[in-house]
Amino acid sequence: MPRQTSKPRARHQTSEARPYHHGDLRRVLIDAALQLAEEGAEVSVREAARRAAVSPGAPFRHFPNRDALMAAVAEEAQRRFRAEIEATLDEARPANPLERFRAFGIAYVRWAMRNPAHFEIISTGRYFAHGSSAELTRDNAELVALTERLLTEAAAQGLLRSADLKRILIAGRSLIYGFARMNLDGHFPRWGVEEGEIERMAEEVIDLFIAGIATR
Amino acid sequence: MPRQTSKPRARHQTSEARPYHHGDLRRVLIDAALQLAEEGAEVSVREAARRAAVSPGAPFRHFPNRDALMAAVAEEAQRRFRAEIEATLDEARPANPLERFRAFGIAYVRWAMRNPAHFEIISTGRYFAHGSSAELTRDNAELVALTERLLTEAAAQGLLRSADLKRILIAGRSLIYGFARMNLDGHFPRWGVEEGEIERMAEEVIDLFIAGIATR
DNA sequence: ACGAAATGTAATCGATGATTACATAATGGA
DNA sequence: TCCATTATGTAATCATCGATTACATTTCGT
Structure with a gap:
C-alpha cells in the first residue's frame, strides 16, 4: 500500500485542527496511560503518545523515561486513592475509632477492587523506585498516619x-493488602469465592480480624 | 560447561564441540529463566537462550511463546515451594493443629522472603493464565487442602x-500473602521495619492472628 | 520585535518476541 | 543396515518498543 502523503508539510491541516504545541501534553499522557492501564493493556509510551495524537518521541520532552511517566501515573492514582478513602471516612463517620479502623479497611479493599490497574501501579513498586516520588510517599504516609491515629484512640478507650x-x-x-492482591492476582476463583461475593467476604475477613484484636 | 553424558545412551558424545542437539534444552531454559528471575533481571527468552548458548529462536521449539516458558518456570518454582513447606511441617511437627497452622504460615512467608523472584512468578498470575497449568493448580490446591485439614482438626479439638x-x-x-507481598513490593522500609527484623515481625503478626482466632 | 527556551517531529538505534525457511541430528521400521 | 521421518537447532526477518539525536516550530520574556 503506497504511503499516502496527503499534504506535504501540513501537520495542522485544517486551520483549527491542532496547534503545534499540545495544550498540556504531560497531563494528557498521564490520563492516556491511566486509561491504558485501566483497560488491562500494558502501558507503553508509544501507545500513550498515539492516544494523544503525538509523535512517539514527544513524551520524552515531559518524562525522561518510561519509569518517570509511570511514576506520574502512580502519583495521580495515589492521589485519587487517598481522596476517596478520606472522603468515605468523612461521610460515614462512626464515633468508635475501632469501627473507623474497620471502615478504612473496607474502603481500602473496595477501592482496590474497583480500580485494579491503579492499585496495581500504586502498590507494586515495579514501575518506579519507592522513594522516587515525594508526593507519593507523602500521600501514602498520610494514610498510614490516619490508621495509626485510629488505633491510638482505640487503645486509649x-x-x-x-x-x-x-x-x-x-x-x-497485611490483611487488607493481601486480600486486595489476592483478588487482583486472580486467586479467588481457585478458593471457591465467586465474583459477586468478594466484597462481602472482604467485610467478613476484616470483621474476623477486628474481633480478634478487640477486647470483649 | 560441557555437558558430559556418561551413560552409553549413544548420545552423540562430543569431547570438544557442543553437539548440534542440546542435551535437554527445555530443562536448561527453565533453569536459566529461573536463575534470571532470581538475579532480579527481567526474564527474556533471548537471554535464556543466550545462557543456554543457543540461538534466539531455539526456545520456541520447546515453548510456543514466552508465556509458556514462564508457566514452566512457575511450575518448577511452585513444586519447590510446596516441597519445602511440606518438608518444614514434617520435620518440626507440633502435635497441636493450630500450631501446625501457625508453622505453615511462617514457612510460607519465609520461603517467599528467601525466594522473592520465584514467589513473584508463582503468585502474580501476570506471566500466565491461572488455570493454564494443571500441575500448578494441583500443587496449589494441595497446599490449600493442607491448611483446611489443619483448621478442621483444630475446630474438632x-x-x-x-x-x-x-x-x-x-x-x-490474605494475611500471609499480604505480608509476603508487602515485603516483596518493598513496603516495609516505609513502615519503619528494618530488613533484619522482618522475619521476626512475620512471626509476631501471625501470632497475633492465631491469638485472635483461638479460644482462650 | 527578537532571540532564547520550550516543545513537537523525523529519523534512527539496539533489544525483544515471534515467525519462517532451512539444516542437521536422532530414531525406528523395512 | 539403510534411509526416511521426526525432532531439534540455525539463520534471516519482521514489528514493536524504549530511547536518543538533529532539526523544526511555537511561545514567551525582555
Missing part, C-alpha cells in the same frame, strides 16, 4: 486487647 | 472461637 499497636497496624495492613 | 473455617482460611491466607 480500652478497645484493644494488645498494646502493641505497630504489630496490629502491620497485621491489619 | 475446640481450639477455635469461630466455626466459620472458610473465613478463617481466607483471612489467614
Whole structure:
C-alpha cells in the first residue's frame, strides 16, 4: 500500500485542527496511560503518545523515561486513592475509632477492587523506585498516619486487647493488602469465592480480624 | 560447561564441540529463566537462550511463546515451594493443629522472603493464565487442602472461637500473602521495619492472628 | 520585535518476541 | 543396515518498543 502523503508539510491541516504545541501534553499522557492501564493493556509510551495524537518521541520532552511517566501515573492514582478513602471516612463517620479502623479497611479493599490497574501501579513498586516520588510517599504516609491515629484512640478507650499497636497496624495492613492482591492476582476463583461475593467476604475477613484484636 | 553424558545412551558424545542437539534444552531454559528471575533481571527468552548458548529462536521449539516458558518456570518454582513447606511441617511437627497452622504460615512467608523472584512468578498470575497449568493448580490446591485439614482438626479439638473455617482460611491466607507481598513490593522500609527484623515481625503478626482466632 | 527556551517531529538505534525457511541430528521400521 | 521421518537447532526477518539525536516550530520574556 503506497504511503499516502496527503499534504506535504501540513501537520495542522485544517486551520483549527491542532496547534503545534499540545495544550498540556504531560497531563494528557498521564490520563492516556491511566486509561491504558485501566483497560488491562500494558502501558507503553508509544501507545500513550498515539492516544494523544503525538509523535512517539514527544513524551520524552515531559518524562525522561518510561519509569518517570509511570511514576506520574502512580502519583495521580495515589492521589485519587487517598481522596476517596478520606472522603468515605468523612461521610460515614462512626464515633468508635475501632469501627473507623474497620471502615478504612473496607474502603481500602473496595477501592482496590474497583480500580485494579491503579492499585496495581500504586502498590507494586515495579514501575518506579519507592522513594522516587515525594508526593507519593507523602500521600501514602498520610494514610498510614490516619490508621495509626485510629488505633491510638482505640487503645486509649480500652478497645484493644494488645498494646502493641505497630504489630496490629502491620497485621491489619497485611490483611487488607493481601486480600486486595489476592483478588487482583486472580486467586479467588481457585478458593471457591465467586465474583459477586468478594466484597462481602472482604467485610467478613476484616470483621474476623477486628474481633480478634478487640477486647470483649 | 560441557555437558558430559556418561551413560552409553549413544548420545552423540562430543569431547570438544557442543553437539548440534542440546542435551535437554527445555530443562536448561527453565533453569536459566529461573536463575534470571532470581538475579532480579527481567526474564527474556533471548537471554535464556543466550545462557543456554543457543540461538534466539531455539526456545520456541520447546515453548510456543514466552508465556509458556514462564508457566514452566512457575511450575518448577511452585513444586519447590510446596516441597519445602511440606518438608518444614514434617520435620518440626507440633502435635497441636493450630500450631501446625501457625508453622505453615511462617514457612510460607519465609520461603517467599528467601525466594522473592520465584514467589513473584508463582503468585502474580501476570506471566500466565491461572488455570493454564494443571500441575500448578494441583500443587496449589494441595497446599490449600493442607491448611483446611489443619483448621478442621483444630475446630474438632475446640481450639477455635469461630466455626466459620472458610473465613478463617481466607483471612489467614490474605494475611500471609499480604505480608509476603508487602515485603516483596518493598513496603516495609516505609513502615519503619528494618530488613533484619522482618522475619521476626512475620512471626509476631501471625501470632497475633492465631491469638485472635483461638479460644482462650 | 527578537532571540532564547520550550516543545513537537523525523529519523534512527539496539533489544525483544515471534515467525519462517532451512539444516542437521536422532530414531525406528523395512 | 539403510534411509526416511521426526525432532531439534540455525539463520534471516519482521514489528514493536524504549530511547536518543538533529532539526523544526511555537511561545514567551525582555
